[in-house]
Amino acid sequence: MPPIRDIAVVAFAQTDHRRTSDEVSEVEMLIPVLHDVLDRTGLKTSDIGFTCSGSTDYLAGRAFSFTMALDGVGAWPPISESHVEMDGAWALYEAWTKLLTGEVDTALVYAYGKSSPGSVRDVLTRQLDPYYVAPLWPDSVALAALQAQALIDAGETDEPVLASVAARSRASAAANSHAQLRGSVAQGDYLVRPLRTGDCPPVGDGAAAVILAAGERARELCERPAWIRGIDHRIEAHGLGVRDLTDSPSTRLAAERAGAFERPVDTAELHAPFTSQEVVLRTALRLDESVTVNPSGGALAANPVMAAGLIRIGEAAARIHRGASDRALAHATSGPCLQQNLVAVLEGDAR
Amino acid sequence: MPEVLKAPLIVEFPFTRSLGPVQSAFLTGLRERVVLGVKTTDGRTLVPPVEYDPVTADEIRDLVEVAPTGTVTTWAWNHEPRRGQPLDTPFAWVLVKLDGADTALLHALDAPGPDAVRTGMRIRIRWAAERSGAITDIACFEPYEGVAELTGHSGRFEDMVTGIVAPARLDYVYSPGRAQSGYINALSDQRTVGERCPSCRKVYVPPRGACPTCGVATSEQVEVGPRGTVTTYCIVNIKAKNLDIEVPYVYAHIALDGADLALHGRIGGIPYDEVRMGLRVEPVWTEGGRHPDHYRPTGEPDADYETYKELL
Numbered sequence: 001m002p003p004i005r006d007i008a009v010v011a012f013a014q015t016d017h018r019r020t021s022d023e024v025s026e027v028e029m030l031i032p033v034l035h036d037v038l039d040r041t042g043l044k045t046s047d048i049g050f051t052c053s054g055s056t057d058y059l060a061g062r063a064f065s066f067t068m069a070l071d072g073v074g075a076w077p078p079i080s081e082s083h084v085e086m087d088g089a090w091a092l093y094e095a096w097t098k099l100l101t102g103e104v105d106t107a108l109v110y111a112y113g114k115s116s117p118g119s120v121r122d123v124l125t126r127q128l129d130p131y132y133v134a135p136l137w138p139d140s141v142a143l144a145a146l147q148a149q150a151l152i153d154a155g156e157t158d159e160p161v162l163a164s165v166a167a168r169s170r171a172s173a174a175a176n177s178h179a180q181l182r183g184s185v186a187q188g189d190y191l192v193r194p195l196r197t198g199d200c201p202p203v204g205d206g207a208a209a210v211i212l213a214a215g216e217r218a219r220e221l222c223e224r225p226a227w228i229r230g231i232d233h234r235i236e237a238h239g240l241g242v243r244d245l246t247d248s249p250s251t252r253l254a255a256e257r258a259g260a261f262e263r264p265v266d267t268a269e270l271h272a273p274f275t276s277q278e279v280v281l282r283t284a285l286r287l288d289e290s291v292t293v294n295p296s297g298g299a300l301a302a303n304p305v306m307a308a309g310l311i312r313i314g315e316a317a318a319r320i321h322r323g324a325s326d327r328a329l330a331h332a333t334s335g336p337c338l339q340q341n342l343v344a345v346l347e348g349d350a351r
Numbered sequence: 352m353p354e355v356l357k358a359p360l361i362v363e364f365p366f367t368r369s370l371g372p373v374q375s376a377f378l379t380g381l382r383e384r385v386v387l388g389v390k391t392t393d394g395r396t397l398v399p400p401v402e403y404d405p406v407t408a409d410e411i412r413d414l415v416e417v418a419p420t421g422t423v424t425t426w427a428w429n430h431e432p433r434r435g436q437p438l439d440t441p442f443a444w445v446l447v448k449l450d451g452a453d454t455a456l457l458h459a460l461d462a463p464g465p466d467a468v469r470t471g472m473r474i475r476i477r478w479a480a481e482r483s484g485a486i487t488d489i490a491c492f493e494p495y496e497g498v499a500e501l502t503g504h505s506g507r508f509e510d511m512v513t514g515i516v517a518p519a520r521l522d523y524v525y526s527p528g529r530a531q532s533g534y535i536n537a538l539s540d541q542r543t544v545g546e547r548c549p550s551c552r553k554v555y556v557p558p559r560g561a562c563p564t565c566g567v568a569t570s571e572q573v574e575v576g577p578r579g580t581v582t583t584y585c586i587v588n589i590k591a592k593n594l595d596i597e598v599p600y601v602y603a604h605i606a607l608d609g610a611d612l613a614l615h616g617r618i619g620g621i622p623y624d625e626v627r628m629g630l631r632v633e634p635v636w637t638e639g640g641r642h643p644d645h646y647r648p649t650g651e652p653d654a655d656y657e658t659y660k661e662l663l
Contacts, residue, residue: 025528074566
């Protein structure tokens with residue numbers, strides 16, 4: 001079934017992403033971003049039809065931590081609101097479906113993560129299979145390293161290629177004032193071999209928000225809306241040892257269902273926290289050298305957990321807003337070794 | 352800006368998980384040094400076994416023994432082991448396809464260094480000395496060239512393991528942020544402060560840095576109380592574990608003078624059945640207390656309902 005109405009990203013805002021932000025609570029970190037994204041459209045919180053957020057209690061170390069952040073959106077008088085314990089890209093997917101129903105014309109989507117209070121490598125082990133895997137505490141870098149070695153063994157990449165992905169990402173990020181790692185960054189020592197510190201994302205705190213609008217409302221709010229032509233998300237088998245870690249069939253299928261292969265894209269914002277994952281995604285998404293990949297620097301330049309995927313959609317949309325792209329692909333991931341993948345295709349009106 | 356507070360926060364929980372028939376057999380097998388997989392309807396053997404085929408979603412129950420020896424399908428050298436991991440000396444994470452299996456198991460390989468590890472190398476299980484029916488009954492893997500014999504076990508055991516306890520622990524350094532740090536710092540001087548919304552002028556206490564009605568940041572600090580009014584209350588009759596308060600006691604919402612939001616506290620110094628809406632109260636601090644121990648009647652006349660009805 002084709003979408004019954006056109007829906008677009010009309011505004012995007014994000015924090016500067018930093019290693020620590022302990023002087024502010026989650027809501028204190030979030031409020032400037034919410035105001036920024038609203039200011040870009042002239043909307044007030046009371047104008048928003050639906051609000052959806054993404055975050056996780058495991059970063060905060062507290063149950064129902066998202067309820068505190070709700071203070072930042074003006075939740076009283078009562079608003080229509082939802083939350084996903086997932087990257088904000090999935091909150092955007094929920095908001096998109098809500099807009100498709102025709103019940104509302106605008107949606108605010110936000111996501112945030114403060115990794116600084118805990119050790120994110122250990123925190124992420126708690127999302128693994130609790131019977132066979134989590135009791136071994138394999139951290140997120142270790143699991144990514146297994147995938148990287150599988151790619152090297154398969155001849156899909158090698159350490160110099162991975163280093164070039166790292167260097168290109170941080171060089172691109174030099175133009176992104178929000179990024180945490182910018183310009184020339186040393187490839188460093190092995191963190192878990194074959195991954196060096198340069199192959200891994202920075203650990204940091206940050207937040208992002210986007211506004212979605214449907215049809216004519218989108219044109220009123222944004223000079224050049226980034227129309228969501230398709231969006232889909234898919235998941236791999238749970239067991240790491242069941243999967244072929246050198247490939248990402250779920251990304252390929254999500255891209256196909258989102259219409260990514262119907263016409264070439266000029267830009268791709270990929271949520272690849274590890275250099276080796278960009279290698280997998282480029283193949284799965286059939287991206288060739290003509291496509292500008294991660295002009296923002298991607299997750300290797302700033303990886304606020306739970307917001308980094310939403311930021312990919314926001315960065316792709318912002319490029320369309322300012323006329324730097326006509327058709328962009330945005331990808332978000334969640335879970336170990338590209339477990340879950342979301343692909344969105346965004347387009348600007350013809351010029 | 353005054354210094355923002357920080358404190359260690361440890362979140363620990365012993366998750367108790369029940370096992371289905373397949374996981375139960377697999378983990379009981381490990382306790383008995385037998386490795387079991389499960390056959391899919393198209394003839395593959397999954398190790399570790401699951402109850403549903405990840406490809407077809409068929410329910411699968413057909414257990415089959417595989418060898419404790421196998422081949423590394425990928426690996427990663429972990430020179431700095433972290434808390435909870437299988438070995439506390441440098442080791443390789445491995446995905447290992449056991450002989451007879453079609454899928455790989457994640458575990459640790461004890462090897463002298465990264466140069467001693469490669470994809471395709473042959474390894475075998477090193478069993479833990481004490482086994483309870485958990486994935487950690489495999490202490491780790493070790494290099495081994497041969498192929499181990501099967502025990503011929505049927506997969507049926509006396510005294511099956513039906514559950515595991517998986518302890519989880521995460522360590523944080525919690526910081527409450529600017530607004531709540533201000534609140535907690537003031538409490539140490541036995542003062543209560545809120546923050547006023549620049550838009551609706553309401554004073555929130557405890558302050559969280561935002562006005563939930565207007566969705567704007569709050570920053571103007573306002574001292575409230577110390578006296579206040581009971582807006583509503585309940586009588587608690589069940590004694591909480593580790594709580595040294597006799598029941599019944601009264602737990603109340605208290606609107607401190609000057610605050611536009613009621614906070615909660617215990618009411619003391621008055622029989623529980625004489626507490627009422629509108630009762631005027633003041634905080635009672637104990638020596639070294641970080642917050643009021645309880646609130647007691649001030650002896651003033653009760654507040655008029657009209658003065659606090661908006662704060663219920």
